[in-house]
Amino acid sequence: MEQWPFHDGNVHNLLVNRRIDFGHDVGHSLQMHSSLIRRLSMEQELEGHQGCVNAVAWNSNGSLLISGSDDALINIWSYSGRKLLHSIETGHSANIFCTKFIPETSDELVASGAGDAEVRLFNLSRLNGRGFNDGAITPSALYQCHTRRVKKLAFEVGNPNMVWSASEDGTLRQHDFREGTSCPPAGSSHQECRNVLLDLRYGAKRSLADPPRLTLALKSCDISSTRPHLLLVGGNDAFARLYDRRMLPPLTSCRKRMLPPTCVNYFCPMHLSDRGRSSLHLTHVTFSPNGEEVLLSYSGEHVYLMDVNHASGSSMQYTSGDASKLMTFTPVLNKLEHRPPLSGVFQNGLRSRGKTAAGIEKCRMLVEIAKRSLDNGTNIFHAIEACNEVLDGHGIDIGPTLRLECFCTRAALWLKRKWKNDAHMAIRDCHNARRIDSSSFRAHYCMAEALEQLGKHKEALDFAVAAQYLSPYDTMAAERVENIKKHLAAAEAEKSNKASDGSHKGEPRTGRVLSLSDILYRSEANSDALQDGPRSEREDSDFNEELELDFETLISGDEGRDVESNIFHGSLNLRIHRRGDSTRETGACGSPSSSSQNGVAYQVHILIFGMDCKWFKFPVI
Template identity: 75%
Template sequence: MDSVPFRDGSIHTILDSRYFHSPLDVSHSLHTHSSLIRRLSQETELEGHTGCVNAVAWNSKGSILISGSDDLRQKALDCFPEILQINIWSYSGWKLLHSIDTGHTANIFCTKFIPETSDELVASGAGDAGVRLFNLSRLSGSGFSDNAIIAPSAHYQCHTRRVKKLAVENGNPNVVWSASEDGTLRQHDFREGTSCPPAGSSHQECRNILLDLRSGSKRSLADPPKQVLALKSCDISSTRPHLLLVGGSDAFARLYDRRMLPPLSSCWKRMSPPPCVNYFCPMHLSDHGHPSLHLTHVTFSPDGHEVLLSYSGEHVYLMNVNHAGVNEMQYTSGDDSKLMTYSPTINGTEMQPCVSNVFPNGFPIKKNIAAKLDKCRKLIKYAKKSLDNGTPYYGIDACNEVLNGYSHIIGPALKHECLCTRAALLVKRKWKNDAHMAIRDCYAAREIDNSSYKALYYMSEALSQIQSPGGFSLKYATGLESCISITLIPTSEVSHSISKALSKLGKQSKGVLVEPAIKAHKLQCFVASPQIPMRFLTEADCEPGNENPTYTDWEQQDQILLSWLQSTLLVSILSRIIGCVHSYKLWEQLHEYFQKQTCVKARILRAELKTTMLEQKTMREFLLRIKCIVDALGSCGDPVLLC
């Protein structure tokens, strides 16, 4: 990539490609070009809020910005409560146009311009459970107005908890939708009424609930909905306005088709959750039921083909609405255990053939496809260079571009290489849940080539990072070791993987016997009568130090096991095995040391058994003490024989 200043090529090349690609693809490439992204910087800072800014929204032309915050202002008379404001900003002049007293008495969480109203109508939702509509044309003059007071054009008080998000439909100036933590999404039509009584009023009869999710929260895909789904966000697709996306207090974003929803209902009648079109959730979050995990924001992409999910204390994810992408995965219950289950097949009949660079259809590659493939190879080369340079962030972006943009044309070999490279970069970056995404890539790589040592290696590394249960990390490490016998691969990576897996086993099972663990993983050949290869095959190899490769591999594995055995020992015992340079030597010394200790302990117990007397003890205490000594002698291998 040295000849290419940016990983996605030059803008001149992208413009030339307009003859071969659709205008939509070219436009997307230009908008997201790395040369533009690197130039992103803070343009200015708008000052006018004194509290936390919770919401910002642009008008349709991008010339005016509206913001809502936690600002509190005391009214002139102390008997009135504190109220909150929304600010109207001019982008061209970078200045505050209006600061409006909203009448809200709690934090403002959302603001929206109502479409097709010449930017005159704005709506706000707040922690006081109210939704208010304001007409900016009622502001006097066009200059700055400090703390302008406008009576709301509409005021809806039917929610019982905080209103966290508002949604509008392009081309519809009459309706706004509000999502609240009370578990309902309500549809407010300005033509039907401009106010409603407060929630809980005896005469309240607002039939405006579009989605009733007061019993819609799920801990996993398999669990039935039970508790209130406190809605945090909602959005309506700009290209397909019948699609509605909501997210709340669990891990699942829900996509609904408004045409298939039941009629608006009343708050007095609790409805069962309506069926949704689809759930969106990353695989590693779908079945764990984290109590604090929830969605903070969901939205559609401008073209409506993708959805963006933002989690509290987690990553931001982009997913395909139609699940049509080759690189997309649809997650279901049980996928997590499936990805983490290792089934060694490299020595069996299920072993897959080597990966081929030939396309399965056998058709000749067109010139423009060849150019794309060349670009993919450069991007993968750039990603590998990022891995070596310790900058995995750009490398991950390069792999994402290959897998998301060109997955339909790259061959299986290139795809396998890109998946393994991205897994390596994710393991190295170590962001939260990067290990889970690396596992996903390794699983996909092993579906292409089941005997891939790279996929096994990075799978083991990822499982070590997430502290996988059941010794999965060691299973993949030993599976990787078995690949050595049939593939010529660098053993340094294997050694590092087994070392980490053994170290993890030692940390997880401090109270577990070491010997069964060694036998379970077929490592006894290193500690019991080891068959040590010759270090030098001929006398001529001794002087230049040309070691037998078989001996080098054996010594490397032996040293890994030696270091693990040493890590499982107490400091007081380590001082007694100084000088042991091989695992079998350490094993022999340990056996000799503990045999001596056992003999000494057995003699002490025998002496105590002979001298124990009833004296002041009760008969029960005396017999229990005798039993304890007899049991201890049995555990030392010196049982008391019954005559």
Template identity: 35%
Template sequence: MIGSRWSRYQCDLDDLRQTTNATALILQRQYGNLERYVQRRLHVSSAYIDRLEQETVLRGHQGCVNCLEWSSNGRILASGSDDFSIMLWDPFRKKCLRNIPTKHSGNIFSVKFLPRHNNALIATAAADRYIYVFDVNRHNEAILSCSCHVARVKRLATAPDSPFVFWSAGEDGGVLQLDTREQHRCNSEGNRVRLVNLEYIDTNAEAKCLAINPRRTELLAVGANDPYARIYDRRMLNPISSYVSDGGDLLVNGVDSIAGVIPKDCVTYYCPGHISKDNSKLIEHDSRAITYLTFNASGTELLVNMGGEHIYLYDLLNAEQPVFLSLPEYKPSPPTTESDIDMSGLNNSNNADEISSSPGEITLSHSNRRKLPEYIERYKKMGNDFLENEKYLRAVEKYSEAIELAPSCSVLYLNRATAYMRRLWFGDVYAALRDCHKALLLDPAYIKAHFRLARALLVLGRPQEADECLKELIARFPSYASNHGIMMLHKDIKENRQMSQSQQQPQHQQHSNTDQRYNSLERTDIEHQWRSKAKDYSKRYVGHCNTTTDIKEANYFGNDGEYIVAGSDNESFFIWERNTCKIRAIYKADVSIVNCVQPHPEICLLATSGIDHDVKIWSPVAPSPDERPNLVEYVDKTVEDNQQKMKMDPFNMNAGMNAFCLNG
């Protein structure tokens, strides 16, 4: 009987997985115990996503709205503003439930409900260096006040299993762990609240954001004013005092200290490969900073929004260090057709490959570049057409969609690498290199993949590895040693290496003249080791612009994180498909900058805020996908403009930050 019920349940579940119509899902939930599954599917069903539109505007703040937070049950939305107040909203009745005037004298950057208190306890953090915890049932009275930070406090974090403990990140480089049950005395030698001090990185390190893993709450992720996301195991950290001397130095038991001792195995670093390998040594100034990070619901992924760059997703279970040159083993075998080893594209490293095979061939010979199913061929052809018409964003999207359907097709990876090499946005060449590696793993005899990998290594400033790759290509395929494309690439590599060698001596002399403070940055050998072992990303989401403020969020949307959402400097927020990284939609949501995009925990609802003094609520209210007045139609131009803006001088960007409500 149990087996029969389980089989029937699985059949019903399989039917639901094929259903995209929301109404059909609701009707089918009565059959079997499938209500929770239906609810999860309906959270962000495609029918809902394609009808998102602005439902209402919540007005009441008198300044920029810098932070939003849903209560655990999704019934209340909290917002914090430059007007130093916290407002509690009922977005379903479109009304303000409570206006809490705080004691803050600086812009409020973070607001959090402390879990398991029936939405009664609210923590806030602000530019005035203060952290408060309010009990809304006690006439807005602050039950905890903390001024242990000596610079702006940017983010707070809570854990679902910790109703009394929460964490803060400040621009003094400190991460505090506060407990509402304890009597807190700021800057006293015995308070033991400083969990991490990022000054072990360098004296200018700032903590910008933090997050607690919802499933493994001992894991704390911290984002700083550099490109590295750090995950600490709190069980291995010993909190120290936040006591600061009159001279502004941190003291531990009366002894000068940069930081508490960070155990060697306590932290793991994550950083995109093209950045980590260029920054393994400490750099004093880097315009890239992490403005937001968050774990997915199952705690297996970390999503990072990087200022001056893109949004990156790290697969915590499978992340590895970046690989620049690692060719798979190759065993020569005679080709089945001349077209299988066609080198016509080597003279133009951007040529888009076409899959070739013998007539009627359906099994693999020496290569897996076989004829694809017709529906995959259509995706590939569309990608090729976009590529030839220089619509690189669309080309990448089509190749990515095809790869989702046919992940074992090497030519799709190489074609996408071609699109990346032509587009040349931040990180594109490295993304092309990764695709070349995937193509070679699938097909070690793929000559064009060898060639394009060597070209990518050269563009990335790694001429020695490019030379090694090209030499291995000639060793494996000696008949192509005199190919014009290979000879030209060899010449480029040789010239690049000579230029690099001639520049090494002047650079060495220049570095020897740097000030003593910069030299002192390189004293941290353990930091260098951690950076050199940083793990690489799994996916990246491009299109938005994150340069003007350093509080810009990126979040998962949906119970299973089917979509990624984030604000942008171009008045808009973006929605990406998580798996394909395709831009699903862009919405205009502010007169200038959208900083906050907070999905509702249970239903298809979004709250956004930014430079405007209001909060906007978005839901599937559009009568049809075509009737969305705030939908941005010119996606390609919007994205291209954003990429150009990100290439602006970082000093101009910093000036822009100060101009917008001091959010940066």
């Protein structure tokens, strides 16, 4: 059995060459070396909270760890002693979602943000002489400006006087400890606090092309440690936004909703940029230590690393519609190659002798190992890592032939692994391969398979036919074409059956039938436009609002019911009422009556399977 080598080489060789390769960050390479990462294991489990731990953060030198939990406690831990030093009763009335040490304060000041919409500041010097169960202490500062949960705090390196808080109310606020220890002032409402740095209550986007319309419930924010004027925020849509604080308007209050300021850039994987409104949202955004990259974490999705500087040439920029262009067959592609700048080949102006030849030989070996893993169906993950090493680490040294082979191999590996969105990664690699050689059989064949996995049968058929044309005697291509034709015919038949089933049920309908997601989307849009005041209740969960639905049917007796299948046939009128509406009037199907002034109503036609029509409540996220 072949021993799988580490794709990034041998640790011993890395250490031996550290004095020769002085332009390389050996320390970083050691920390991220695959042979060391595989040895990671849990060192110790720290016990001290009674609820879910939502936030952990190190101090500046890594000697202390701070944690915040659903039990509303802040715990301070010693890393060297692996023990609990302090446990603080914060006074928060809901889950703590974020807590951090404030820089340049000798680890004496910590801040927390919670589901009670409050930001609190604590001075740990008041705990001297107490035991680890310190109990409650009075906060040094208390900010109650937000109206929804505070999900993340951010600090500027070297600045001990400010904290920035991101909240689900759509605002990012700047709190200056020198200006006051409480906000809003006594007798004032939260709307009078003039500390709003970003007002994104009209900031959420459904897709890259759509204008922002809804409230962007902020989930995370970060300030670059190397360029502190750069601010990164993420919320309940797919787009992370980069702002230059020097270009933002002065601090303002939230009395009036403002259009969102222009951001420097959006960050989002291409295949997630045009999905419309769904449960997909960002849970965390942050800068890398050197400020050159941003990390994006999505709910129910992957974690993505992206370049901040598009000018470097190593990152990809795209516009609305580019995702669909990747999936559309074109006979000939412009053979444009995205190669890193030549300056990356040199170290101190001189090319390393013998290094290029050794690197090319290493790349050939890695590609061959990846191909064998593909054929055997083993070590798929490490085979992908090997291709990553070739394309990302040595792409400047290898020629187009080896690069084409590596792109096609990695695309096939993505399709075999079948993790979430691996098919989209395969489409990207196939597209890059076709840019190198527009007559590549493997690129067209893998593209057809990737599109078929995504259910895009028409587009898949175009690429499969092209692959069959490029290799007429290949039996796999012919089988792929026949399979796609069968799937396409089945999809068309299912679509036709649904259309015919709906044509004779109920009264004739005009216009597009609204789906439940359309109704909820429009309901939220109207809610955001009408409700601009404070919220009286503060929730501890992700369910921000309740709506009531009522159904009315014209079904009489058993005329519209299939007893055996328990299916109701007929037209139902669905109306939505915001919680707290004083009236809930329903009209006959086809002529809905007016509801309360703040109510939102839509008429739809639906078919309900296996359930009775009745009043019920459900939460809207």
